[in-house]
Amino acid sequence: MELNIFVQHFINALSLGSLYGLVAVGYTMVYGILRLINFAHGDIFMLGAYFVYFATIVYKLPWAVGVVLAIIGTTICGLLVDRIAYKPLREAPRISALISAIGVSFFIENFAVVVFTGMPRPVVQPPILMKPIEFSNGVRLIPLGILVPVVAFLLVGALLWLLYRTKPGLAMRAISFDIETTRMMGVSVNKIIALAFGLGSALAAVAGIMWALRYPRVEPFMGMTPGIKAFIAAVFGGIGSVPGAMIGGLLLGFVEIMSVAFFPTLSGYKDAFAFLLLILILLFRPTGLLGEKLEDKI
Amino acid sequence: MEMLKIKNLNVNYGAIHAVRDVSISIDRGEIVTLIGANGAGKSSVIRAIMGLVKARAEEMIFTSPRDDKPVSILGKPAETHVKLGISLSPEGRRILPQLTVEENLNLGAYIRDDEKGIAEDMEYVYSLFPRLKERRRQKGSTLSGGEQQMLAVGRALMSRPDLLMLDEPSLGLAPILVDEVFGIIREINAQGRTILLVEQNAFAALKVAHKAYVLEVGSVGLSGTGAELLNNPKVRAAYLGG
Amino acid sequence: MRRVRSLTLTIFSIILFAVFLNKAPELLNGYWQRILNLIAINAILALSLNLIYGITGMFSLGHAGFMAIGAYVSALLVLSPAQKNAMWILEDIYPWLLNVNAPFIVSLILAGLVAAFFGLLVALPVLRLGGDYLGIATLGFAEIIRILITNTARLTNGSLGLKGIPAYTTLFMSWGCLGIVLLCTVCMLRSNFGGVLRAVRDDEVAAKMMGINTFKVKVLAFTLGCFGGGLGGALMGNLITTIDPRMFMITQTYNILMIIVVGGLGSVTGSIIGSFLVTTMLEWLRFVENPITIFNFNIPGIPGMRMVIFSLLLIMVIIFRREGIMGMREFSWDIFFPKPKAKSKAPREKSETVLEVQDVKLKFGGLSAIDNLSFNIKRGQIMGLIGPNGAGKTSAFNVISGFYKPTSGTIKFLGKSIGGLSPNEVCKAGMSRTFQNIRLFGHETVLQNVMIGSRIRQKYSWWMTLAPFIFTDVIREDSEVKAQAMDLLEQLGLEAFADEEASALPYGAQRRLEIARALATKPEFLLLDEPAAGMNPQESEELMNFIRRLRDEFDLTILLIEHDMKVVMNVCDYIQVLDQGIHIAQGTPAEIKANPRVIEAYLGAGASEGGAA
Structure with missing residues (x-):
């Protein structure tokens, strides 16, 4: 394979993987604390994309403003989901919350169809992000391809800083191991859970915005498949682990892009790889790459 | 001066009536101990005080020496207790295994914002338990049982509680460590903290306690000073079945 | 009708x-x-x-x-x-x-x-x-x-x-x-x-x-x-x-x-x-x-x-x-339609070493839960297993009943080695147990709970249940098992609850139901994990008689973990004491009560010489 093409694939894999990673982080934080697969997370990601679309393309706001507004709007939606659909079910069996999550996912998707219509809408990419940079050895890169992983890594870095260097972060890590003990220390558990939802949604919003720029369009069901794949990425990395989610996302991105790059005949099976890998990982290393063992009640 | 007053406390787990009409009074500066065989309901009493289990009682009133204002803590959620000045080192230590020793201690000080005071208290805990200082960057899961117990006590001290509750601090410790732990309990008490101690190791607990209650299947069988109960043949009967 | x-x-x-x-x-x-x-x-x-x-x-x-x-x-x-x-x-x-x-x-x-x-x-x-x-x-x-x-x-x-x-x-x-x-x-x-x-x-x-x-x-x-x-x-x-x-x-x-x-x-x-x-x-x-x-x-x-x-x-x-x-x-x-009260009645009829535990060790990671446990139980004995919290008693039960594999050592049941068998195989060999934190099938009726215990003795295959009107064995065997279950309930005084959901029973009845369910597997050897937990003095008094009756009427050998010393001392023929995984003593109740190491383990170091005498 020519260097030029390989570098293209590499950058593609890196940016797809880091997008999966950003979404996966949200899954992993919520699952780590509540043991809940937040099926609505992929749809939160979709909302982020739509908000930025409306802010910048429909209402012609500058990109910087649009992005900030989209992140804020998405975060509020994420918090509302927790407050309305999950919080009343904290003491209920976990399956109830899971079904509520499926309901919320349905709701957001179809609400989007009602409000935004089901038609895919094209996103106009800012030209500055699309102007190729050419290197002397023939490698051409599009700034967007570099921007995506850089932003993702910066954000995950910031999240890690928050988790490991601040008090709310300490509480969040503590809660995921032992809610009762953490409460005894005076931590208000619901606030910390809301923080986890808020942060996860903000990251999903950024991922949604960058996704919309990369595949320049938005549609109401765009969060479904990336959402499920990001959850798989979180399982790869070891559910509950933030660095694991990022690594899992990258791994998935590379598997998808590279398998198609090297074996173009398999491109139809691209989506199956993620699931096949998932089943294999679950069978041979159920805790994922960086995961701690989750205790089963026996 | 009374710090904690509990009248007719009852705790149920489903159909099990674990605590029946237990009344306890703790004065400022005291070490009070609750002893009794396994399953007598000791931990349930302490968990009820901390708000970790649903409980019924005629009254459960805590008076903090900070403002001398009596507050009912019955039915209050656990996270509010630390702010009032009550903290608990729970049974089984409940160290957060993936957090470092220092992070565990910091979590104990979660409600406080005075960084200088926190740093002082951290040094104080390290002076009580020098082993923790050596291991302050290690994860909780790598500590030995005795070290975890020290960490649990230290973490409960980090909120500067007026009332420190210790649930089975000697459980699973080698005899030499048991002596050390009880020595430290005395020391903490000597520095002005009131202590409620739940213990299976009755002998050691009675030796340090000013006042003791013996629980038998959920209700208070005997009470008195530590020295009185130490010489009471019924205490032995309560443990070994007479 | x-x-x-x-x-x-x-x-x-x-x-x-x-x-x-x-x-x-x-x-x-x-x-x-x-x-x-x-x-x-x-x-x-x-x-x-x-x-x-x-x-x-x-x-x-x-x-x-x-x-x-x-x-x-x-x-x-x-x-x-x-x-x-x-x-x-x-x-x-x-x-x-x-x-x-x-x-x-x-x-x-x-x-x-x-x-x-x-x-x-x-x-x-x-x-x-x-x-x-x-x-x-x-x-x-x-x-x-x-x-x-x-x-x-x-x-x-x-x-x-x-x-x-x-x-x-x-x-x-x-x-x-x-x-x-x-x-x-x-x-x-x-x-x-x-x-x-x-x-x-x-x-x-x-x-x-x-x-x-x-x-x-x-x-x-x-x-x-x-x-x-x-x-x-x-x-x-x-x-x-x-x-x-x-x-x-x-x-x-x-x-x-x-x-x-x-x-x-x-x-x-x-x-x-x-x-x-x-x-x-x-x-x-x-x-x-x-x-x-x-x-x-x-x-x-x-x-x-x-x-x-x-x-x-x-x-x-x-x-x-x-x-x-x-x-x-x-x-x-x-x-x-208004509910009639139904009841069925049918009459029911009814020394070697049963269990040999030798040098059993159990380790989790580096931690030793049981350190060298050896004892034998003879047919018809009621043996107590006691010790303070965390002594390894329940771990010993889990090893014997097949939930954990011993790290080393042998366990023989009725002369055959059972170390490493799974719980369902151990059960088939004739052993049954109860659990510390009662584990009933909460949504099933009392009768169904007991009937499930009899499933291993039934001969029909699962697929016959799809069409019981053809494979009438299903109906016949189920009604047999039902009658047996009703008998068991009657013997344990639970017949009045037969159609209640198990989780709705009062606590003491739940304990007895768990035992009834264990008995439905027709065991020769029964392990009871803290049967008196959560009982008031009067209930535990009744329990003592009940355990003795169990042995006599069902021809059982019993090993029990219990914290209520009154129960242990009164009901057991022989007692094993564990402390922090170590087998520290064995003997008759009187011997155990006088054993200084036991007193120390329970009351704390120094107690045996100290003031409490």
Whole structure:
């Protein structure tokens, strides 16, 4: 394979993987604390994309403003989901919350169809992000391809800083191991859970915005498949682990892009790889790459 | 001066009536101990005080020496207790295994914002338990049982509680460590903290306690000073079945 | 009498319904007939997913995949060669497939069987996972099926799908299939095997101790459920006449999941009611997507609104009525009649080393839970195992009963080594136990709990329960077991509770029920883990007599863990003492009471010489 093409694939894999990673982080934080697969997370990601679309393309706001507004709007939606659909079910069996999550996912998707219509809408990419940079050895890169992983890594870095260097972060890590003990220390558990939802949604919003720029369009069901794949990425990395989610996302991105790059005949099976890998990982290393063992009640 | 007053406390787990009409009074500066065989309901009493289990009682009133204002803590959620000045080192230590020793201690000080005071208290805990200082960057899961117990006590001290509750601090410790732990309990008490101690190791607990209650299947069988109960043949009967 | 009445009413309603179906083509237009068909198909799908999830407790999100398999198998069999030739445009169909053809009924059965086969393939590796992981793995599997169908165009015509499938799914066909599925399901769930399925859901650990190979049971239930999925998919394909891979996305599974949640997880009646409500509601809600004219205002249809309202309803159901419409209850004609109190009575009739524990060690990671434990129990003995918290008593129980494998050492039961056997095998060898934190099958009645304990002694196979009217062994053996269970309940003074849910019993009765259930496996050796925990002095007094009676009446050897020293000292012939994993003493109660090491372990160091004398 020519260097030029390989570098293209590499950058593609890196940016797809880091997008999966950003979404996966949200899954992993919520699952780590509540043991809940937040099926609505992929749809939160979709909302982020739509908000930025409306802010910048429909209402012609500058990109910087649009992005900030989209992140804020998405975060509020994420918090509302927790407050309305999950919080009343904290003491209920976990399956109830899971079904509520499926309901919320349905709701957001179809609400989007009602409000935004089901038609895919094209996103106009800012030209500055699309102007190729050419290197002397023939490698051409599009700034967007570099921007995506850089932003993702910066954000995950910031999240890690928050988790490991601040008090709310300490509480969040503590809660995921032992809610009762953490409460005894005076931590208000619901606030910390809301923080986890808020942060996860903000990251999903950024991922949604960058996704919309990369595949320049938005549609109401765009969060479904990336959402499920990001959850798989979180399982790869070891559910509950933030660095694991990022690594899992990258791994998935590379598997998808590279398998198609090297074996173009398999491109139809691209989506199956993620699931096949998932089943294999679950069978041979159920805790994922960086995961701690989750205790089963026996 | 009374710090904690509990009248007719009852705790149920489903159909099990674990605590029946237990009344306890703790004065400022005291070490009070609750002893009794396994399953007598000791931990349930302490968990009820901390708000970790649903409980019924005629009254459960805590008076903090900070403002001398009596507050009912019955039915209050656990996270509010630390702010009032009550903290608990729970049974089984409940160290957060993936957090470092220092992070565990910091979590104990979660409600406080005075960084200088926190740093002082951290040094104080390290002076009580020098082993923790050596291991302050290690994860909780790598500590030995005795070290975890020290960490649990230290973490409960980090909120500067007026009332420190210790649930089975000697459980699973080698005899030499048991002596050390009880020595430290005395020391903490000597520095002005009131202590409620739940213990299976009755002998050691009675030796340090000013006042003791013996629980038998959920209700208070005997009470008195530590020295009185130490010489009471019924205490032995309560443990070994007479 | 009651049974005759119920049977008559059931047959009468079925005839009425059949008459209605016969007239339906004249009474109803095509649209309503289609809805009626969909209700039946959805009910089949819901029943099969409910069997997997609601009854047996396996969280599966893969149903759409099995539906897809069934739909394609059936469609490929009923399509004519000419139709196939015309449809495969992009790639040629496999020649062997072109001429394969089968009648509709055969295609339905094959659809179910092929789906069941794939279900089995999935179940064997994947069911080792639990909870959410199982859900995600099955979801992944369903997606893989879908992608395979899209990409194997020579077999499936790929993303173009299949069109012009003959509309063989008539009202009689769909409701007939539902009738058969319903009959088999109800029969199975009413047999003792059905109790076993629910027992696995309620408490897998306890089920193992009843001698049940829970993995096998789970694989069975999953495979059966997949059969239903395939059947439902096939009926669906022949109703809609067009299928393509996009029809079988995860949304399809969610739809079925919603039906069983709305109806009540674990309730067969609920699945039927749920499919009726959800199907009609989804159709009825179409009005919000159609343009309406009120007076002179034209309100345009709002696409998507239907699902918005629907998902809101689902969230509200789960928040405000979590258990669904039926909960776990079932429909019974008896609700229309006053309840008679039924009782059955039938009379019942009724030194070597039983257990040899030698040098047993148990380590978790580096931590030693049991350090060198050795003791023997003779037939008819009541042995106590005592020690302070964390001494390793329950670990010792778990090693003996097969939940943990000893790190080293041997355990012989009735002369045979049992170290390393699984709990269900240990149970079959003649050992049974209770648990510290009572583990009953909480949603089952008291009688069912005991009957599940007898399942290992029954000879009939699970598949016979699908048609007990043919394989009458099921009925005979179940009624035998029932009578025995009633006797047991009577002996333990629980007969008054026979039809109560186990979780509703008072605490002391729950303890006794757990023992009754253990006795139903007909053990020679019984392990009791803290039988007196949570009892008041009077109750524990009764317990002492009860334990002695157990030994005498049931010819048992008993090993018990207990903290209530009064019970231990009075009831045990011999006592073993553990402290922090170390076997520190053994002897008669009097010896133990006087042993300084024991006193020290219980009262604390120094107590034995100290003041307490």
